Amino acid sequence: MEPVTKSEVYEAISTVIDPEVGFNLVELGLIYDAQIDENNHVKVIMTLSTQGCPLHQMMMEWVREAVERLETANGCSVEVVWEPEWNITMASDHVQQALTAGAGMW
Amino acid sequence: MVQISSDFAPPLRIIAPFFIAGTLFYGLSIAGLLCINNDISWLDLHWIGLVHTYLIGFVMMIIIGALAQLLPVVLEKGHCCVGFYPIIFTFITAGTVLLFLGFWLYPLLLSYGGLIIMLGFAIFGVEVVLTGKKDLLRNLSTRSMGYAVFFMLIGSLIGWIMTLGLAGTINSNPTAFIDVHAITMLGGTVMMIVIGITQILLPMFGLAHGFKNTPSIWAVRMMAAGISVYWIGKMLSLDLILFIGAFFIVLSVLAYVLQVILIARKKARKEFDIWFRSLVVAYVSLFLALVSLVAVGYGNEKGWILFGWLFGVGFLGFMITGHLYKIIPFLVWFDRYSPLVGKQKVPMLHQMVPKKSADFQWGYSAIGMFTVALSLILNNSDLWHGGLSFLLIGSVFLIRNVFWMLRFK
Numbered sequence: 001m002e003p004v005t006k007s008e009v010y011e012a013i014s015t016v017i018d019p020e021v022g023f024n025l026v027e028l029g030l031i032y033d034a035q036i037d038e039n040n041h042v043k044v045i046m047t048l049s050t051q052g053c054p055l056h057q058m059m060m061e062w063v064r065e066a067v068e069r070l071e072t073a074n075g076c077s078v079e080v081v082w083e084p085e086w087n088i089t090m091a092s093d094h095v096q097q098a099l100t101a102g103a104g105m106w
Numbered sequence: 107m108v109q110i111s112s113d114f115a116p117p118l119r120i121i122a123p124f125f126i127a128g129t130l131f132y133g134l135s136i137a138g139l140l141c142i143n144n145d146i147s148w149l150d151l152h153w154i155g156l157v158h159t160y161l162i163g164f165v166m167m168i169i170i171g172a173l174a175q176l177l178p179v180v181l182e183k184g185h186c187c188v189g190f191y192p193i194i195f196t197f198i199t200a201g202t203v204l205l206f207l208g209f210w211l212y213p214l215l216l217s218y219g220g221l222i223i224m225l226g227f228a229i230f231g232v233e234v235v236l237t238g239k240k241d242l243l244r245n246l247s248t249r250s251m252g253y254a255v256f257f258m259l260i261g262s263l264i265g266w267i268m269t270l271g272l273a274g275t276i277n278s279n280p281t282a283f284i285d286v287h288a289i290t291m292l293g294g295t296v297m298m299i300v301i302g303i304t305q306i307l308l309p310m311f312g313l314a315h316g317f318k319n320t321p322s323i324w325a326v327r328m329m330a331a332g333i334s335v336y337w338i339g340k341m342l343s344l345d346l347i348l349f350i351g352a353f354f355i356v357l358s359v360l361a362y363v364l365q366v367i368l369i370a371r372k373k374a375r376k377e378f379d380i381w382f383r384s385l386v387v388a389y390v391s392l393f394l395a396l397v398s399l400v401a402v403g404y405g406n407e408k409g410w411i412l413f414g415w416l417f418g419v420g421f422l423g424f425m426i427t428g429h430l431y432k433i434i435p436f437l438v439w440f441d442r443y444s445p446l447v448g449k450q451k452v453p454m455l456h457q458m459v460p461k462k463s464a465d466f467q468w469g470y471s472a473i474g475m476f477t478v479a480l481s482l483i484l485n486n487s488d489l490w491h492g493g494l495s496f497l498l499i500g501s502v503f504l505i506r507n508v509f510w511m512l513r514f515k
Contacts, residue, residue, distance in 0.1 A: 015448070019439055021313075021375075022454040050310045052179050054115070054436070058444055065448050087315050088374035099313065100376045 004072040009034040009042055012070050016062045018049070021099065025063065029090030032081065034067075040074040042067050047086045056080065116174050116188045118441035122512055123195050124171025125434060129508045131163025131202060132423075133501040136494060144481050144490035148407060149281060155209025160418065161291070162223060163202040168426050169299055170194060170230055172433055173251075176303060177237060180247045186236035190229050197226030205269075213273050220269030224262040231255040246319060250302025250326050257294025257333065261287055286340050293355050294333045296422065301325050301362050308366065311381060311432055312373035321365035328358035359396065363389070379456070380464040384428025387472050391420025394479070412482045419497075420475050427467070427504060431459050434511040442515070453514075460510045463503055471500030 013034075014026040025031055025046065033045040044063055048056060060078040067076035088096055138156045146153045174191050178184055204219030234255050235242065242252035264287045271280035305322050308314065332354030339347030366389060395416035398409060435458035443452040477493030480486075 017454070019443075019452070019455050020311075020436075022456065049313055052182075052306055053310065054175070054179050054440070055444075058447075062447055069448075085315060088313060099374060 002072050004036055004040050004042060004070055004074075006034050006036065008070055008072070009036070009044070009067055012066045012073075013044065013063055016059070016066050018059075019055075021049075021095075023091075023095050023098070025059070027092045027095045029092070029095075030086060031063075040072060042073050042076045044076065044078045045081060046078060047081055049086055051082060115178060115440060116185060116191060118437050118512075120188065120191050121171050121174050121437060123192075124167050124174070125430065125508055125512070127195070127199050128164050128168035128171065128426075129430075129501070129505045131159055131167060133498070133505055134206075135160035135164065136497045136501050140491065140494050140498065144485065144487050146411060148284070148410070151209045151213075155206050157414075157418070158209065159202055159206045161296075162198065162205070165296060165418075165422050165426065166227075167195075167198055167202075168430070169296070170198070172303075172429065173234075173299070175433065175437060176306070177234065177251075180251065180302075180306065181238050181241050183237065183241070185233065187233050190233045194226050194230045194233075197222050197229065201226055208269070208273070215273075216269040217266070217273040217275050220262075220266035224266045227258050227262045231259050246322055246326065247302040247305050250298045253326065253330050254295050254298040254302070257290050257298065261290035261295060264290065283340070286337065289333055289336055289352075289355065292417075293329055293358075297359065297362070298326065298329055300422075300425065301329070301358075301365075304362070304366065304369075307429065307432075308369045308373075311375070312369065313375045314369045314372040315374070317368045317372045319365065321361040321368065325358045325361035325365060328354045328361060332358055356396070356399070359392070363392065380431045380459065380461070380468055381428045383468055384424045384431070387468075387475070388421050388424035388428065391416045391424065391475070395421060408482065412479060415475075415479055415482060420479070423475070424471070427471070430504075430508065431464055431511075434508065435459055435514070438511060438514055458511055458514045460507050463507050463510065467500050467503035467507055469500075470496045470503065474498075474500055 010026050010031065013031055014024045016025050017023065018025060018028060018030075021028065028049065030048060031044065031046050035043040035045070037043075044067065046060075046063060048059060053059070060080060063078050064076045067073050088099065091099070135156045138152070138159065142150070142152050142156075148154075174185070174188075201219045201221075201223030204215045204222060206219075208214070208216035208219050234251060238248060238251065242248050264283055267276075267278070268280040268283060268287060270276045271278040301322055305319060309317070332351050334351075335354060336348055336351030339345070339349075339351050395413050398412045398416060401409070432455075435455045438458060439453070439455055446452050474493045474496030477489055477496060479493075481489030481493055
């Protein structure tokens with residue numbers, strides 16, 4: 001079996017969109033790391049933009065399902081951490097600009 | 107942290123009736139105001155009936171519906187008895203209708219309406235306590251919920267006793283405890299919930315991080331202390347103690363405003379969407395309500411009506427309607443689209459808001475609310491009716507928008 005790469009994992013996760021802000025989790029900077037062991041099992045370390053998010057469990061499921069759709073991945077586990085705490089500077093420039101653009105929806 | 111599972115969230119069909127009935131009661135209370143003049147008195151039964159239709163049928167109805175969804179988030183566990191919510195809904199709806207009819211037509215109905223509402227609140231309180239148990243005192247948001255339930259039970263009991271007096275069932279002066287009832291329900295229940303939930307919703311929707319929550323902690327403490335001191339002052343009939351209690355309550359509101367400013371300064375999301383604009387009107391109204399309180403002085407009836415208008419319709423009204431544009435799309439999305447994620451394209455939450463219609467609702471309501479406030483200051487009946495007409499149009503848009511969002515496909 002071909003080894004799964006980090007970039008493939010990030011690409012898979014970038015299909016998962018936060019429905020509230022409308023950007024994918026990678027662009028939002030919510031994915032802290034993807035660790036791949038010798039058996040191609042992927043462990044995703046991620047955070048959420050806020051504690052107590054009602055989609056907490058579902059986001060984890062969506063990330064796991066997205067990674068497990070990779071043919072080379074041999075299962076996926078997801079861990080949510082709160083350190084370091086997420087902030088807007090962790091998001092991509094494109095997301096930062098979009099979210100802080102001001103009166104765009106006025 | 108325990109994860110929030112979809113198992114914890116009550117089904118949309120249980121929560122949706124709260125939002126539908128709430129907005130209908132909102133429209134009814136605004137329409138009812140058109141039938142009375144602006145030279146109102148606190149003791150006008152028609153006015154009191156509309157105030158209760160608004161505060162119970164709209165404010166409390168939607169707060170309870172929203173809490174049915176938010177409680178599992180706050181407490182990080184599922185409801186103890188989610189099946190209680192249809193019962194609570196039935197009791198509050200029936201009780202509000204009976205109270206409205208009692209104040210407007212048949213005073214005998216008041217005691218039945220008051221009793222049914224008190225039972226509805228009691229069932230809600232029991233559900234919250236059984237769901238939270240020891241966790242109710244764990245953090246700021248849960249502690250404020252615990253206090254809110256406690257004050258709600260006491261306040262609604264006082265209210266029921268007052269309805270017994272108004273209906274002539276018992277021989278008592280129903281106006282003697284009107285201030286205690288109002289402060290306990292508005293400060294102890296509504297504001298306590300608002301303070302606790304603000305701590306969760308404002309940062310969540312605004313993507314705010316790194317703010318201190320010390321003002322909120324003090325807001326909760328001072329509100330609880332202020333109401334307790336006010337009760338003592340009432341029991342001892344000592345004006346000085348009553349004043350100290352009221353002073354603590356005002357300090358609590360100021361601490362809450364400071365907390366909102368601290369969160370707003372850390373807000374990463376800058377969109378000026380319908381939620382944010384509604385909050386702007388809400389907080390401007392709250393500020394003006396506090397100013398009006400100081401300007402007119404304690405004991406001036408007209409001043410209290412102006413304060414009540416700005417606080418009730420300006421602050422609470424816009425706070426609630428603004429959040430409806432966040433909460434309803436989320437609930438509908440969660441119910442209808444979350445199982446489809448990864449399988450087919452699903453809408454984003456902002457696409458589930460009727461933007462133009464929401465803008466109209468906000469605009470008409472804001473013009474109407476401020477015009478009515480002006481009519482109370484100038485004692486002008488034309489402005490009163492004009493402002494209420496704008497508000498009524500806004501309420502029609504609100505009802506339409508709520509149905510639009512609930513039926514989104």
